[in-house]
Amino acid sequence: MEEFRQQTLRTHNMLRARHGAAPLKLSDELNVYAQHWCEAMLKNDIIKHSDCLLHGSRIGENIAYRVTGLPHDLTGQETVMHWYEEVRDHNFASEEFNTKTAHFTQVVWKGTQELGVGKAKSYDGRKAVIVCTYRPPGNYLGQITANVSKPQ
Numbered sequence: 001m002e003e004f005r006q007q008t009l010r011t012h013n014m015l016r017a018r019h020g021a022a023p024l025k026l027s028d029e030l031n032v033y034a035q036h037w038c039e040a041m042l043k044n045d046i047i048k049h050s051d052c053l054l055h056g057s058r059i060g061e062n063i064a065y066r067v068t069g070l071p072h073d074l075t076g077q078e079t080v081m082h083w084y085e086e087v088r089d090h091n092f093a094s095e096e097f098n099t100k101t102a103h104f105t106q107v108v109w110k111g112t113q114e115l116g117v118g119k120a121k122s123y124d125g126r127k128a129v130i131v132c133t134y135r136p137p138g139n140y141l142g143q144i145t146a147n148v149s150k151p152q
Helices: 003-017 028-044 077-089 098-106
Strands: 061-068 114-121 129-137
Touching: 003 077, 003 098, 003 114, 028 061, 028 114, 028 129, 061 077, 061 098, 077 098, 077 129
Parallel strands: none
Antiparallel strands: 061 129, 114 129
């Protein structure tokens, strides 16, 4: 799991650098939160956001999942790159929140400093759930253009 977390962190930081955002640091506390939520979703056969609260404070959250007929292990790089692909739909001049680009904007959000990573797989390997948690969270209205820059 540690290698998966490091790969996920490296991919985030590579993409953040393209957009002038400082690198993230892994947080043990956010890792535990993300892992717990992955396991809960897999156990209950649901995919939805958590309440995104940790000790009463908001956190950001991205979720990825895969269900396939054959066992396939999602990598951290694949997951983060999938979220990043939303960049093609992002309007860098707009303060409007767009649900179609919210994963991307959270990945590169300049105000975010910490990352948590969780991953859970079904016993047969056909289902995988990945959660990344972010502190401070991104995607605040009125702060989008200040926190999401065009790629350099």
